[in-house]
Amino acid sequence: MKAEEQLAEVGANVHTNGASKNGYANGVMSVRPEREPLVLGNPTIHDVTEKIAGIAEGKLTPKFMAALLASALLAAAGVGALIYTFAVGIGVWGLNNTIGWGWDITNFVFWVGIGHAGTLISAVLFLFRQKWRTAINRSAEAMTIFAVINAAIFVLTHTGRPWYDYWLLPYPNQMHMWVNFRSPLEWDVFAVSTYFTVSLMFWYSGLVPDLATLRNRAKGKIAKAAYTIFSLGWTGSTRNWQHYEFAYMLLAGLSTPLVLSVHSIVSFDFAVSILPGWHTTIFPPYFVAGAIFSGFAMVLTLMLVAREILDLQDYITLKHIDNMNKIILATGMMVGYAYAMEMFIAWYSVNPYERFVFLNRATGDYAWSYWAMVTCNVISPQFFWSGKLRRNVLFTFILSIFVNIGMWFERFTIISTSLHHGYLPSSWHYYSPTWVEITIFLGTFGLFLVLFLLFCKYLPIIAISEIKGIMPGSQPSHHHHDDDDHHHEAVSAAGHH
């Protein structure tokens, strides 16, 4: 972790016997020992390198290859369905005149939302000095990037003629036409592409020091060359760290409003229209809360599996899981509040169309979808009031999948229930997807898993340099700003070696 003043927590974790193995912080006494350590097992700085770099250096196991193959096959099926869509047209989807957005936009919003937890963990928690984020930020950011790639697949194919997608960009052309900046769909083009670019740069710059660690350890020729190129020749120079830390902080500061803006703008796609069910001012905060909610669930789903398989229990501890579950509980109640408030405002507005849409949402053709959403998103997180369940790995895993499902249904409910009953009963219709849409959606899961597996295998899955910086005794003891009696002793004891 790169924050200026992060010693409060480190200090809390230092025990007299603690880190003396490698000579760190001899003589520093513990204050506030009740804080739970962020890394268990008291590893040395070198142990951290060995553990995390060791994962990337390990041999390819049959288990890994099997998982990769299965994911790749799933992705290939999705690619096949996409090619079929391109060849024949989006008429092969289940859309009709009344319902012009179906699984395509549902899945777009679903994947973009999942990405948001990565940015939240890497940027927002960084600014709030939440040191526990260091164990999960790298993989959460990777997840962000892969999720946004999937989101892009949907939003770029739903245009119908994806080979003309460059028309979305403002560029001088022979038609003398320009894009329409009055449309939220154009804002989305800017928001999602900026989000992807900034997330990718943030992730990559975080990786550079760790890639240098892998470079200096790499044995194989190809691995050495690849890590050498991508680590840019990073040496760990303090003169470089100084610029680097500032850039990292600035990117965190930029990403924080960016992540809020992206899902707000996604919600504008709906809210700026005048369709009952979409045209509500609560959408931006409601969408952002939902995005964080679903994203944390997906981080948990992935990390709990990775934690078991890669044996990372000392790094992704029960404290991390507990913290993430608390965020799930909080954001789950925020979306629950939004559901209730939508209903209330529909009634309070005395607008017959609004009233109808929301009543129809809960009792009409898609009631099954609405109640699936409420069950998964509002009711199921309530279990996390219990501290025991928040620290139960299996329970958390199951519940995280419930939340993933619930958040998918939320987007589906918003889109299909608002569209399927127009103002005139003659345009009332029902929508269900065809095998093509279902296959594309499953295919994006395949792609997501392929990318995530490759990431786990070849890149440091935990931010090595950041976790080293928050370990007990890794920072000079005179940086304790909260002075206590041990303070000066610690400096004089440790300062002269």
Next chain:
Amino acid sequence: METVEKKVIAVLGDFKNADAITSAAKSIHESGYTKFDIYTPYPIHGLDKAMGIKKTILPRFSLAAGLTGLASAFALQYWTGAIEYKLNIGGKPLFAPQFGLPVFFELTVLFTAITTIFVMFGYLCKLPNWHSPYQHDDGFQAATDDNFCVVLEAEDPRFTVESAKGLLAKLGAANVRIVEEQD
């Protein structure tokens, strides 16, 4: 050392303790050295200050880029909408800051982020640079693992091999050694 024919380019020494390296950095700075660096596996807080490194000038570039991004977003939306391609869409104004806001924001962020990263790596850190004169030194390489490696460069006007070695030894560095020019 006089018997060595190759030119000595630096004297290196290792530390393992964050407090020791910080006080060593301070002493080296106070003794007047300017051409020296400390290589560490993670950023150590206050080490740049102890070494006497000035604050980074990166924010100036970031600010300039952010303002450029904002101006570009304004120019793009105003020129295309209100000058070059006046299209009446639902009677909405051809340009208004209200609908321009999302793109103002996004391009400001985009320009700032790209510039910050490229200036930081490319200009301030002088990367990519796939060659370091010390790259064959084990202690230097271990600086991406768990070593704090001090490098006193021969380019410094105060540098002599003996005084540099003496200084590092006095500060408690382990494994004080010289690095020679590579052929």
